[in-house]
Amino acid sequence: VFRRLEAAWMAGIAATVRAGAPVIVDDVFLGAAESQQRWRAALAGLPVAWVGVHCDPAVAGRREAARADREPGMAARQATAVHRDVGYDVEVDTTGAGAADCARTVVTRLGLT
Numbered sequence: 563v564f565r566r567l568e569a570a571w572m573a574g575i576a577a578t579v580r581a582g583a584p585v586i587v588d589d590v591f592l593g594a595a596e597s598q599q600r601w602r603a604a605l606a607g608l609p610v611a612w613v614g615v616h617c618d619p620a621v622a623g624r625r626e627a628a629r630a631d632r633e634p635g636m637a638a639r640q641a642t643a644v645h646r647d648v649g650y651d652v653e654v655d656t657t658g659a660g661a662a663d664c665a666r667t668v669v670t671r672l673g674l675t
Contacts, residue, residue: 568600569600569604572600572601572604572605573604575587575604575605576604576605576608579605579608580608587601589601590640590644591644591645591648592640592644594643594644594645594646594647594648595646595647595648597644597648598612598648598649611651611652611668611672612648612649612650612651612652613650613651613652613653613654613668614645614648614650614652614653614654615653615654615655615656615664616641616645616653616654616655616656616657617637617641617655617656617657618641618655618657619637619638619639619641619642620638621657622637622638622640622641623635623637623638625637626638651671651672652667652668652671652672654667654668
């Protein structure tokens with residue numbers, strides 16, 4: 563059931579882009595490269611920029627612990643696993659950089675300035 567719903571969501575995102583809307587999708591690739599492949603199939607023929615957002619597992623764990631709505635240990639477990647064999651156009655690391663700095667890096671590297 564989840565995969566059917568996911569496929570419908572991805573198809574909806576692709577249709578939105580094909581209709582002319584600019585879209586940014588924030589997705590955690592729990593299946594790593596397999597997850598990215600599903601997105602690649604859904605977005606076939608569309609311009610896509612893949613951005614990898616990394617964080618040191620220990621730092622991710624500390625940030626997670628400061629938020630009451632998070633499952634303990636999930637951030638540290640996912641910090642590297644979600645990137646396994648995933649290809650990116652741009653990568654940023656939030657370990658020591660803030661969101662604004664990371665956004666500037668993405669914009670600059672993608673030539674959007």
